Each structure stands twice: as structure tokens, then as C-alpha cells.
Amino acid sequence: MCALCRQTPCDPRCPNAEEPKPAKICTQCGDGIPSGEWYYESPQGPICYGCIDDMSAQEILTILGEGMKIA
Numbered sequence: 001m002c003a004l005c006r007q008t009p010c011d012p013r014c015p016n017a018e019e020p021k022p023a024k025i026c027t028q029c030g031d032g033i034p035s036g037e038w039y040y041e042s043p044q045g046p047i048c049y050g051c052i053d054d055m056s057a058q059e060i061l062t063i064l065g066e067g068m069k070i071a
């Protein structure tokens with residue numbers, strides 16, 4: 001329990017309250033990626049797990065830079 005506001009979690013007005021600021025912003029959907037969440041650091045920027053989950057294997061390989069080739 002917080003000693004200042006005596007609440008758990010802190011009252012939003014308490015100076016000890018944690019900022020709900022995301023650690024990263026997904027470049028695909030624009031959503032915040034909270035710290036502790038998995039994400040992929042692509043050359044274009046962070047991509048959240050939800051976006052990667054929605055991608056096809058080909059899209060994933062493309063952002064991974066594996067260079068899909070046509071035989």
C-alpha cells in the first residue's frame with residue numbers, strides 16, 4: 001500500500017502513481033506496447049505481438065528481412 005495516498009494501486013492524483021505511459025508504440029496499429037509485453041523491433045520500429053499474430057507467415061518473413069524470393 002502506498003504511504004502517501006493509502007491506496008493500492010495509487011490514486012491517480014498521488015505523486016507516486018505510475019504513469020500509464022506505454023514503453024513503445026506499435027508502428028503497425030499505433031497502439032501502445034506496455035513494458036513487459038513482447039514486441040518485435042523491426043527496422044521500421046516496434047511491432048506489437050497482436051499485429052504479428054495477425055500477420056501471415058509471408059508478411060512476418062518480410063518484416064524480419066529474410067528476403068522472400070521467387071524461385
Ligand SMILES: [Zn+2]
Pocket residue numbers: 002003004005006007009010011014015016017
Ligand atoms: Zn500513492
Ligand SMILES: [Zn+2]
Pocket residue numbers: 026027028029030031047048049050051
Ligand atoms: Zn500493433
